[in-house]
Amino acid sequence: WGHSGGGHWAGGMTLLHPERVAAAWLRSGVPLFEPNPERESILPHQLPDAALKVPIMCNPGTKEGVTVKEGRFAKVWPANEKFLQAMRAKDALVAVAVDPLSAHECGNQRYLAIRWLDYCLEHRLPEKNGQPLREMSSEDAYLAPFLGKKAVPIAEFSGDPAAASWFPNRDVARLWEEYVSDTLVTDISPPPAPTQVKVGKGRISWNAEADLESGIAKFLIYRNGKLIGEVPEKNTNRFGRQVFQGLQYSDTPTQPLVKMEFVDPAIQEQEKAQYQVISENTAGLQSK
Numbered sequence: 692w693g694h695s696g697g698g699h700w701a702g703g704m705t706l707l708h709p710e711r712v713a714a715a716w717l718r719s720g721v722p723l724f725e726p727n728p729e730r731e732s733i734l735p736h737q738l739p740d741a742a743l744k745v746p747i748m749c750n751p752g753t754k755e756g757v758t759v760k761e762g763r764f765a766k767v768w769p770a771n772e773k774f775l776q777a778m779r780a781k782d783a784l785v786a787v788a789v790d791p792l793s794a795h796e797c798g799n800q801r802y803l804a805i806r807w808l809d810y811c812l813e814h815r816l817p818e819k820n821g822q823p824l825r826e827m828s829s830e831d832a833y834l835a836p837f838l839g840k841k842a843v844p845i846a847e848f849s850g851d852p853a854a855a856s857w858f859p860n861r862d863v864a865r866l867w868e869e870y871v872s873d874t875l876v877t878d879i880s881p882p883p884a885p886t887q888v889k890v891g892k893g894r895i896s897w898n899a900e901a902d903l904e905s906g907i908a909k910f911l912i913y914r915n916g917k918l919i920g921e922v923p924e925k926n927t928n929r930f931g932r933q934v935f936q937g938l939q940y941s942d943t944p945t946q947p948l949v950k951m952e953f954v955d956p957a958i959q960e961q962e963k964a965q966y967q968v969i970s971e972n973t974a975g976l977q978s979k
Contacts, residue, residue, distance in 0.1 A: 718804075771787060776853065833857075878974040908926065
């Protein structure tokens with residue numbers, strides 16, 4: 692996984708060492724097959740046959756040359772398109788998921804990236820250490836136009852396969868369709884339940900593991916079965932989904948991190964109270 696220059700790097704490593712890469716997600720940056728007149732010191736990449744078997748997802752923001760044609764990042768989509776065309780002309784396992792909400796920032800890409808990478812790892816990693824990576828099957832593959840929003844089985848695709856994204860099966864294609872529509876990728880797995888809930892010195896504290904699929908949005912605090920508060924009280928995210936620790940321009944939380952604690956104004960009068968903490972993820976699913 693790489694963002695911007697990291698996308699160039701991750702894609703370059705894939706082309707240089709395809710036998711060691713299970714899958715690659717390239718956010719807003721791709722390796723180049725042609726010389727760059729603005730940076731003559733950067734040599735163009737070659738495309739070895741082994742790289743054609745590595746699943747790759749390109750992920751530019753729509754404001755990086757797709758719907759916004761001017762500005763600092765307007766060249767991102769044209770570079771992606773050239774990379775995609777060169778790869779798909781040789782039937783590479785490559786696709787593009789245009790983020791419909793963002794420009795160069797990472798936005799909500801993790802909701803598709805993690806699911807896609809999980810699938811690729813499950814089908815690519817060998818059964819025993821030291822064995823070669825397994826090849827992805829194309830038996831149930833789907834295709835979709837690069838800037839399209841609907842994927843169909845290969846047998847039903849009427850366009851140019853060299854200008855179409857490749858998906859391993861229907862399930863992955865449907866997740867992609869959700870992402871390129873509004874980034875709200877379906878999740879049916881609730882977050883892990885909070886642990887180590889403690890009450891003392893006027894406050895309730897707890898610990899929690901991450902919800903890798905969707906991320907935790909907030910924690911719900913109950914006293915004797917009644918909801919008395921949420922942490923954080925207010926949570927905003929310009930990309931639509933509320934994230935507990937916030938989201939920066941990159942894919943990292945905002946600082947300082949929100950603490951996992953809550954002060955009950957009536958805690959001194961609640962000596963026999965029972966407190967519960969529930970995690971809620973960004974898909975609206977709650978933990979035990």
